[in-house]
Amino acid sequence: MKLVRILYILMLSIIMFVTFRAFEGCSSKEKELxxxxxxxxxxxxxxxxxxxxxxxxxxxxxxxxxxxxxxxxxxxxxxxxxxxxxxxxxxxxxxxxxxxxxxxxxxxxxxxxxxxxxxxxxxxxxxxxxxxxxxxxxxxxxxxxxxxxSQMNGICNGSLIRNPPSSWKELYKRRNEWSGHIGMIRPDAKSSGGRRLIYSFLYAFGVDFSMPFEELKNNPEWNDAWDKFKDLYGAMHKPLASEPPILFNQFKKEDVWISVYATDYTLWSRDKGMLPKTTKAFTLKDGVTAGxxxxxxxxxxxxxxxxxxxxxxxxxxxxxxxxxxxxxxxxxxxxxxxxxxxxxxxxxxIPEWEDIKNTRIRITNKEAFNYIREHTMEKIR
Amino acid sequence: MRYTKKILIITFLLCFAIFIISPFLIIVVTSFAKGWFGKQWLPQEWTFDWYHWAFQVANVGAILKNSLIIAALAIGMSLFIGLSTAWAIARRPIPGKEILYSIILLPRMIPPITYALGISNIFYRLNLIDTHLGVALAHVTLCLPFGILILSSTFEGLDQRLIEAAEVCGASRWRTFFHVILPLVMPGILAAIIFTFTTSYNEFTLTIMTYGPHTVTLPVKTYLVIGDGYWEVASAISSILLIPSLIVLIVILRSLKPEKIVGGFKGI
Amino acid sequence: MKNITKQSLVTFSLLSPGLVVIGCLFFYPLFVIIRNSLAFGEEQVFYHYIEFLSSSNGLYVIGLTCLLAFGATFLSICLSIVLILILRRKPLGHTFFKTLILAPIAIPGLICALGLLLFWDKNGWINLLVQSLTNHPIQVNYTIPGLIIFYTWLFFPYTFLITSSQIESLEKSIEEAAEVVGANRWQILRYILLPLVKPGLLAGSIMTFMLCFGAFSVPLICGGDYRPLSVTIYTTSAIFNRWDEGSAMAVVMALVQILFLISYIRIMRRTR
Missing domain, CATH: 3.40.190.10 (Periplasmic binding protein-like II)
Structure with missing residues (x-):
């Protein structure tokens, strides 16, 4: 009896399999290019x-x-x-x-x-x-x-943050206001969101990415900017989101109020009911990287x-x-x-293209970008 | 005293049931939820959107097909290869059987991620990455030890006297095989099929090192959606995936000893 | 004489398909990894090993992996003992509970991980309950205790199933005999039941331990800042593209696992 039942289920799965194949056969008969x-x-x-x-x-x-x-x-x-x-x-x-x-x-x-x-x-x-x-x-x-x-921009939950910062420097200065509620994706994640955030931050604090990386690494501005980033990291929500959906989840649960992330993805998700309706985007005038x-x-x-x-x-x-x-x-x-x-x-x-156009940072220093990906977590630990 | 104990036991069992069931329940609820923000026990709105999305955008149908093809190939190969080996182990005198068992079980004892690196390395050279055969072959590494284990214990249980009796009664070799041996070992083979199926269907580590856009399996898709998409959609996909798993669960419970799934550790 | 050679030839040819496949799909990849992990061009052949093991991060990762595995194994043993003692008497609905226990095995780990993350989330059901009682949310996700709970949830069925399959063959009469002699419940548990379950528990918990040690999909999603060996190996090789280093870590992982296995088997043999 039991055997029969198992055989029955097996048969069913074989039939399913065959139907799938048949469907595949049908669709390939089309004549169009x-x-x-x-x-x-x-x-x-x-x-x-x-x-x-x-x-x-x-x-x-x-x-x-x-x-x-x-x-x-x-x-x-x-x-x-x-x-x-x-x-x-x-x-x-x-x-x-x-x-x-x-x-x-x-x-x-x-x-x-x-x-x-x-x-x-x-x-x-x-x-x-x-x-x-x-x-x-x-x-x-x-x-x-x-x-x-694609453009990264500041994003925040408008019901929790009434006047978002207008530059990285302001965000840095006011970090204690939102202590524990600034979100970021891990820089070693599959998503590049976190890496781009750090790249923009370093850029805003004077790192000149047009230099060759070896030279850049020994530059005082480089170390100085990293120290400032460590300060900002101190005010971030921890642990960092390991991938974008987790950042979104933190947004939903109001653990994170403010972050820098891809504008399109954030706002579209808001429209689809996956982020709070009060989510909005803002520019940081000292530059945010392109997505x-x-x-x-x-x-x-x-x-x-x-x-x-x-x-x-x-x-x-x-x-x-x-x-x-x-x-x-x-x-x-x-x-x-x-x-x-x-x-x-x-x-x-979304912020106007006119405002974005001139402050948009296109990533040019691949070595530095890779460095951010592989070494940030040990640097800020 | 008696009552307190009874109540204690009941509360414990209840908590345990909640502990196990709730994660699945919350997945199902999330898959229908819209606008579930802040501190709320249940979502404000209900929707079918995410299921729509799962089929239309995430291509769950095609992926289910991939998973089934790969599982079928893995089962086929594991059984084909495993039958003779299991027979030899069970019914032939072999010196050092213990060691043989250990060797065969080794792939299940060492974390798959360690040799998965090597497998993907080799498969890249052989162009087996992103082919159904390749992914299924990788799964065989885990399915085969299982298959051999279950099959050999079935063959061991086969009564030699029955076979001899059949021969005495004048049955030919084929007749003995089809009318005596096969019915006796069929439950074992089915058990092997079901367990290799679960292994292959749930396998993630080896798959992620050998898959490609054409061989995305269900676990890999779940991972991709959890890591790079929306949890609502991931929940919808997961809810769909739960169905075959539950069927297998019921089959296991109804027809087999669940203890077999963990396989006796005879080698140790 | 001739017959014996023929017989062993048949045995060998029957055995060979399985062994060849395991050789190709398991031992050869292992060999490839070991070869990759050695830096032949460099001065020091074991360069990647030394680099990994001497860095504070390397030891931290190994320690973390062991901690998680031991913690989860311990919790699994506790949970299994209690469950076995209760379910042994076959209370109402014990088949239902057996089904529940099988669920984490039969359902893909990633789905379980997603469910656990949602359930234990800061605004998940558990926390809503806790908050309605104490007003203070508990942080479970992305913490070490949280990971141990997740691992336990996922892998305790192995301990339970193996142990309960052994205890079912246990004679009820032993217990009754003890009762007749006048032992109280606690004494029965301590001196009769536990010693009898012990070998089963050990055998079962080794399975749980091995799975926890090698767990990959769950910490990959639920780990947060805690990244055990398997995830580190994956990130280093498949994402950072440093296959040599990743291979060295993989070899270290395999060795540590084998070490644990051997010591475990020794303990088990002794208790038998």
Whole structure:
């Protein structure tokens, strides 16, 4: 009797398995041109945006089929290294600046999109040239298009903090006001939020990241800024959040009142009811680092017809329609310069680009950034 | 005196039940919760959004498929490899059986993270990373010792006299196998299947060192969502994941001795 | 003579698939790790080991891992004894409790970890209860006692199951005989039951200890600032990309575990 029951359950699972397979068989019969779109940059919010908004719209307007796959950068780079001419099976990638630099440094060849392909991707002209020519201090040569610009900003719970600080120096000075309620993500976490916070802090206290790292390390400003950071750490909520959801959780439980984190993710989560409604963003005028900007690249080793479809797709992603959705629904600064089209109410929620533009720190010193990741925890212990 | 004792026992059992059940309960509540901030026993609003999200964005369906494929491969390989070895251990004279047991059980005694590094290193070179076969092979390291242990104890329990009796009665080798041996060992094989399934289905350490975007299994997905997403969504995914685990739990309770799951430590 | 060789050849060929697979999937990776952990180019071959073991952080991590494992094992033993003594009499709903005890084994550890984090959170149910009584929240998550509670929750079933499987075969008559002789309950417990359960408890707790020592997924999420060996190994190798150092730590971890195992087995043999 018992045996029969077990066999019954086994049978059921086999049937489930077979149905899954069958479904898979069905979906691959489509005749439309198929593109594989790998995304190694999106957090949970943008995965939602891509899946529910962008991809369906693109499939409808461009009449193609897009396989949207979320993946990790290093993984994909390893895989692309083994490709042969014309045999590539990934057609477009949305990647972080770090991975883009890794790709440029390895022998993976990417299509030059700007200015070569301006006729096929007219919208690329709307991206600011500065972002198309250099990334993380490396020469980009127009091999990628800029999809969005992610920005870290101060975030706070408005019901607990009425007048947030306007600069890092003020935050530092008033740290005891919020002692035990300043939040941060561990710098050695998978998320780079904590590392970026420290980078901005050091920058605001006079560290000149344009110096080579070896030189920088022996600079008095470097040590001085670290001492100040230790003071700030003293006023932080401990233990530090090991990943973003934990920071959010601390926010929800009102353990943390103020932090510096990605604006888009924070505000969108607020809209979705995952953070208190009183959460708001503010600027720190002595500079906050950029988040992970998103770059679109097209590998060279793919067949010609896919390449053309990929150009179309990139053009679609850079179209005003999608770019405006980025800022109005996701609170993310668009990759193209379309500020005059952005509705006014947006600026009530996020700091204006005009204010951000000049104080935004693009991370250039990779060694220093890595140092922060690996050594902060021992330094502040 | 008697009553106080009884009350004490009942309170203890009650506390224990709360201790065990509540974490699961709170997951289920969180998965339906909206706007659960500050000090509140229950959320203000209820919603299905996170389940919607789990299927639409987090792709739970595809991931469940991955998990099942990998578990099936791991079970298949473990049984295929384990059968003959277990038979040899159980029914053939081998000098130093104790040592053999220890060797076979060693992968379960040393923390998997230690050899997981080596496995991922080797698999990178063999291009087995991010393939179902690769992840399943990594799982075999943990499933096989289990399989061999359960199977060999089943085979040991097999009565030689029954087999001989069948032969005396004139049954051919095949007939003996199908009509005598197989029915006798079937429960053992099923036990092995169920336990290798749980091992593979719950395995995290080895998976995280060998997985890739195409072979995300359920535990890895849970980790990714807990570490890089929303806990509400993580709770929804977890609630979905609880169902197969509960089925297995019931099967174990109904049909097998739960003691077997921890496997006798004969080698020691 | 010929027959014997043939027989052992058959035995060997039957054994070989399992052994070959374990060799390829377990011993070869171990060998790879040991090779990686040695710095052949450097002056000192054991450079990474010396670096790790001589740093204050290295010893701290090892100490922390042991502390967590011992603490959780101890709590598991206590919890298991009480549960066994109660459930042995098969009170109402004892099957229900057995199901509960199996739950942490059958359900993926990460789900359990998430649930525990939510439950013991500063505004979780436990704390709401505590606050309604004393007005002071207790901090459980991301503390050492908290981690020990989590480990106990996750791994005590192994102690319980192994011990209870041994006690079930215990003769009830021994207990009755003691009662007849006039021993009180405490004496029965102290002089009859505990000595009889001891081997089972030892065997069961070793399983719990090993799992606690090697626990990975739970401290990865619930550890906070406390990062035991397994998490440190993972961070060093897979996130910082310093595979040599990570391998050296892994070897140290395996050695420490084996050391514990051997001493444990010795104790067990003696008590038998």
């Amino acid at each position: 198929e593109l594989t779109f790998i995304d190694t940059n999106s957090g949970a919010n943008f995965q939602w945006f891509m899946k529910t908004k962008v991809i369906p719209e693109a499939e409808e307007t461009l009449r193609i089929k897009v396989h949207y796959v979320v993946s990790s950068g290093p993984e994909i780079i390893q895989r692309m290294k083994t490709w042969k001419e014309g045999k590539g099976d990934i057609h477009i990638l949305l990647i972080k600046p770090k991975d883009l630099v890794d790709m440029l440094n390895s022998d993976i060849s990417l299509e030059t999109l700007y200015p070569d392909k301006e006729d096929k991707i007219p919208n690329i002209a709307k991206c600011s040239e500065e972002y198309l020519t250099s990334v993380l201090g490396h020469n980009l040569h127009g091999r990628a298009a800029l999809f969005w610009r 992970a900007d998103a770059y679109l690249v097209i590998p060279s080793f793919i067949s010609q017809d896919k390449k053309l479809a990929a150009y179309n797709f990139v053009n679609f992603l850079l179209s005003d329609e999608i770019q405006l959705q980025l800022i109005t629904t996701m609170w993310q600064y668009p990759g193209t310069e379309i500020w005059d089209k952005v509705p006014e109410h947006v600026w009530e929620n």
